[in-house]
Amino acid sequence: MIRLQKTDYLQILSHARACLPEEACGLLAGRCEGEEARVEAVYLLENADHSPTHFTIAPQEQLKAILDMRARGLELLGNWHSHPETPSRPSAEDVRLALDPTASYLILSLAENEPVLRSFRIMDGRAEQEELQIEE
Amino acid sequence: MKILISGKPAEAEDGITILQLMEREQVETPQYVTVAVNNAFIPMDRYACYALQEGDAVEFLYYTGGGCDGAEQ
Numbered sequence: 498m499i500r501l502q503k504t505d506y507l508q509i510l511s512h513a514r515a516c517l518p519e520e521a522c523g524l525l526a527g528r529c530e531g532e533e534a535r536v537e538a539v540y541l542l543e544n545a546d547h548s549p550t551h552f553t554i555a556p557q558e559q560l561k562a563i564l565d566m567r568a569r570g571l572e573l574l575g576n577w578h579s580h581p582e583t584p585s586r587p588s589a590e591d592v593r594l595a596l597d598p599t600a601s602y603l604i605l606s607l608a609e610n611e612p613v614l615r616s617f618r619i620m621d622g623r624a625e626q627e628e629l630q631i632e633e
Numbered sequence: 634m635k636i637l638i639s640g641k642p643a644e645a646e647d648g649i650t651i652l653q654l655m656e657r658e659q660v661e662t663p664q665y666v667t668v669a670v671n672n673a674f675i676p677m678d679r680y681a682c683y684a685l686q687e688g689d690a691v692e693f694l695y696y697t698g699g700g701c702d703g704a705e706q
Contacts (some may be wrong), residue, residue: 523689546698553698556667556674560694564672567640580701591699596662 498533498628499574499601499616501525505539506631507557510612512541513579513605519620522552522578525601526566534574534601538566544578552578553555565607575601575616586612595619602628637690645685652680654691665696 513521522544540561540562543567545555554576566573573607575597582586584607589594606613616629636645638658645654652667660666669674669692675683687693 522697525696532689548700551698551700553696556669556694559697560672565686576697583701588699588701591701594665594696594699595663596679596695597706623650 498630499525499603500533500535500630500632502536503633505571505580506614507535508539508541509577509603509605512595513607513612514555516544516579517607518549518581519547520549520552520579520581521605522554522576523553523602524554524562524566524576525561525574526569526571527574528571529574536574536620540565553614573600577603577605579605579607581607583608585615586626587617587619592622592624595624603629610619626632634685634688636685636688638691640690641690641691648684651675651683651691654685655680655693658693660693662695667694667696668692669694 523542524540525536527535542558542562543552545553563573585604587602589603602617602619604615616627617624618627634645634647637642657665670689
């Protein structure tokens, strides 16, 4: 299970809407306690692809974020990206490029009036939804 | 010699190259890994000849990206 503060969720949502029609993306950092991960920092990063259907986090931005989370005593929990026009589930390409089986992959769909955010674990070419709790 | 790998202290043989370190550390999918030494990115074609030095800080950055125009799971 992964826990996300509502303020962090709203940051992600706001950034994703601001990036439309392109996909938006970023990293998530926090702490793990057993099977539970708690997000304590959300990184809103540039989509180097500047595309409505693809995203790439530029290594320079990735490195900067990782050094920042390390300085704050946080660990990388996963990443997030938006799907402007498609549902909140991993595409075949998302699965193919998911290189870390320990990471949470959050996908925010803006395809409908109400945004939908879901989290997935991806391993051996298979994606499984994990519980995501957004806390006040 | 002493180096840092992803912020953690590690021992490495003198003159070890980035490529040798990646093999030793069993870096998976190296084609999707970008390497930074002391916060400077090293071109992939130099991994085999770039010898690390005492105190170097090495980061292995896995490609983070995807897309939504393919078939969905």
